[in-house]
Amino acid sequence: MTGERAARAGRWPAGMRLAVTTLTVLPVRGGRVDRPVAAVAMGLAPLIGALLGVVLAGLNEGLRALGAPLLVAAGITVAAGALFTRGLHLDGLADTVDALGSYRSGPAALEIMKKPDIGPFGVVALAATVLIQAASIAALGWWPIVIGWTAGRLAISLACRRGVPSARPGGLGAMVASTVPTLAVVSVAAVVLAAAIPAVPGRPWQGPLAVVVALGAVLLLLRHCTRRLGGVTGDVLGACAELGTTLTLITLTLR
Template sequence: MLTAVPVPAVLRVTPAIATGAMVLAPLAVLPLGAAVGAILWAGTETTLPPLAVAVLAIAALALGSRALHLDGLSDVADGLTASYDRERSLAVMKSGAAGPAGVVAVVLVLGAQAAALASYVDDVRSAVVAGALVCAARAALWITCASPVRPARPDGLGATFTRRVPGWWTLLGWAGLAAAATIVHPWRGPLAVGLAFLVVVVLVVRAARRFGGVTGDVFGAAIELALTTMLVGLAGAV
C-alpha cells in the first residue's frame, strides 16, 4: 500500500495489523526515501540542472509508490469540486477517472515539489534531509487514521485503517517530528512540520464535512500535501 517493494502478502488485516501498519508507515518508505536522497546526492556530482535532478527524484518516488498517492490527490480534488452531494462526490472519487480539478491539483503539487526539491541538490546533508522528509510525510496517516476520524464508506481502505491510531500517538508523534526538525533548522524545521500537520488536519476536517469521513484517496492526498508543505517549508534552509 505504501511502496512497490514486494513484501509477503497479508491475507487478513486484523485491527492490530492495521494499527501497526499505520504507526510504522514512515519506516515502510525508507527504501523510497533512500532512493530520493541518492538521486539528489548523485545530482550534485553531475552537471545536470538541479530542477532536472529533482524531477528525476520525483519520478522515482512516483514509480516506487505506483503513483498511488498522486491518484488519491487527484480523486479527492475531483470529489471536492464535483458536487455538494456526498454520494455524488464519493462516486466521482471511486470512478478512477481524472477530471480537470484532479489534473490541476497533481500538476500544481508536483510542480511545487520539483521546485522545492531543486534546492536540496546541494550536498549530502541536503539529500539526506529530503529523503527523511519523504518518510516523515507518511506521518500524515497518523492523522487520517486517528481514533476520532471516521470512514466515509463501510468498505475500502477507509473502513479498514481509520480509527486505528491512538490520538496520543498522533500528537506525540508529530511533536517528535517537530522536535527532530530543529536539527535541520532551529525554527523553520518545526514550523514546516507544524504547517504540514495543520494542512492535513484541514484536509481531514474538509473530507469529514463533504464525504462524511475519509477514504483511501484522502490518505494519499494527505501524504502528498504533507510532503509538499515540508519540502517547501525547508527549501533553502538546509
C-alpha cells in the first residue's frame, strides 16, 4: 500500500517534467514515462502554456518599451514562441492540414502526415497562422497574450481527454490519448475562463467567450480527425494548440 501511495505521489513531479520536456525546449532531465504520468502532464499543459505566455508577453512588452514597432515586436514574439516549443506545434498543424486536405482517410491520410515535407495546404496554414497571431498580438496587451497561450495548451488537455482515441498504436498520440479525466479538463477550463475575464477591459465577457470559441473549434477539429484519421496523433495535438491560440487571440482583438 505504501509503495502504491508513493507511486501515485511520484506521478506529479514526473508529469511536470514530462509536460515541460514535451511542450517546451527547456533542458529538464527526463524521468518516469507511462500513461498515468502522461495524464498528469497533459492535464498540466495549460499551466505550461500560461508560463510560456508570461515569457512571450514580457518579451513583447520589452520590445515595445525599446521602441520597436508594434508589428515588429509581435513578429519576434511569435517567432520566439515557435523557438520555445521547437516549432513542434506549427509542424503538427502543417502535417494535420496536409493530411486532411488530401481528402484521404485512415492509413493513407496518416501516411501523408508522416512525410517530412510540407504540402501546399500546410504552407498556407503555417503562413496564415503566423501572420494572424502576429497581427493579433500587435493589437493586444500582455494579459491577452498569456490567455491565448494558456487556451492553446488547454486545447491539448481537451484533445487528450478520455474517450478520444489514438489514431496509431504507437507514438506520442498513443501515449497520451484518452488519459485526462473529463472532470479534470472541465475544472482546468473553469480556471482558465475565470482568468480570462479581465483580458478585455470593460468587456468581462469577451475573454471567456474567446476561450469558449477556441475550444469549440478544437472540438470540431477533433471530431473531424477522429472520423478521418481514427483519432489523435502528436501532430493533431499540435494543430489543436495552434488553432486554440490563434482563435483566442483573434476573438480578443474584436471590438
